[in-house]
Amino acid sequence: MQSPIPMSALLLCYLFFVMYLGPRIMANRKPFQLKEAMIVYNFALVVLSIFIVYEFLMSGWVTTYTWRCDAVDTSDSPQALRMVQVAWLFWFSKIIELMDTIFFVLRKRHGQITFLHIFHHSFMPWTWWWGVCYAPGGMGSFHAMVNSSVHVIMYFYYGLSAAGPRFQKFLWWKKYMTAIQLIQFVLVSLHATQYYFMDSCDYQFPLIIHLVWMYGTFFFVLFSNFWVQAYVKGKRLPKKDVMQCQNGTAVITNGKHHENGNGINHGDINGSAHHENGGSHVGKMKKA
Template structure:
């Protein structure tokens, strides 16, 4: 046991010291505890607490919450661009700048903010549970909201910036569109006429995974690349592929297979809960995760 502790301490010494004092970045065990508590709440404790209670009316909160995340995501995109992607990065093999240069420190800051935003977004699932929309807590949704923040934490802890940060910037761009849609959806029936483009959100998400995978795949065809963390490259490529498959299946279930339903069946499905829901879309029983 003492040897394991020593190995862990030696490993953590390689982390970027510039991010050590940011909230949540001191230890992976704190983050692990938060994510485990999140999974326990949404899969067990939350549904049991709500079993004999009426769904909470959170519409006003949801409008504020979703549009707050629109603003936060926009700010994160802007900071990524100003910290490197429009101010010096080549968009090919960009190593992490570990210096004290103001632009490098700005990248550290936005990398942390991106990770922190993922913990804010755990509220998505809490909302589902409190509104008794437990059918929306799918494998895709839970995987996205629990496993990926864990991975992103390690990315920011050891390599905030460089080639590996491209996917975070693209993800934040997608979240601007996505949470804007959810904000309108939460605003009530008066805004339903503005939600005709729900299908395009999935298309944008699929495009995200293609763009990220193409960008990261450059690494495998370069004669040399000084990016310091090849493991992050491999993980980003694997995640991009997995999510492309999962969201392609959602597209098929919702917009291909679902469209084959007779009109009467479609109307019946809508009365059974298969319509637009705040912070998620359900079509023919298939749920789209944030």
């Protein structure tokens, strides 16, 4: 934490790998499965996120904070230092979460490496490094606690998804993950907004409140656009009657999309349209 240069260099290496080097390396290679690694990774982040939420709560949010204007405790008291430690741990968790994109690259899931994804994963650790340096705690840490709470749910979902097809029936709530993200940004923005209506507030770093408010509003707009594109217009979902070829088997889906964590798309199959052999059908498949 003595200098932002190592952190900035790491993030630049991350951007270079996920946007250029990684795709070039994987261009002529088969995607890695990484099933076991992803299961361990996701559930480890569930445990870490639970611990971070607990530490934020015990460091002030359910002990001494008012949930309104809470200043940063700059003393050397055990509770103040506990808040500094969990603020650093939250920042470090953002570094760990860079692996999300690395997994996408290695599994050749290029469609999931969106501007929203890359911006979120690179912007958060860079800004929070300054938060740990100058304002570890106080009302500016509210969004970190909320974000960690959401990540408990999110990485639990990812862990089940990576576990395989037998867990697909437990993932009916995928659509609501985006809704949970939207609720997160509403809560964060509302909590920051109250600062502007207070007669006085002793919080030492108003700039952070301004940034948190802009961050919550900006990401609410981005995630709302994702919601509209994916679940209203359906642009991020497979079109109806899409022909897919998986291991030589032609499958016609009805537009429903599922992922089993191993890079294979499954859909509801129209029984009469599913053939594993047959010259005429193979010819049509190749033409398609």
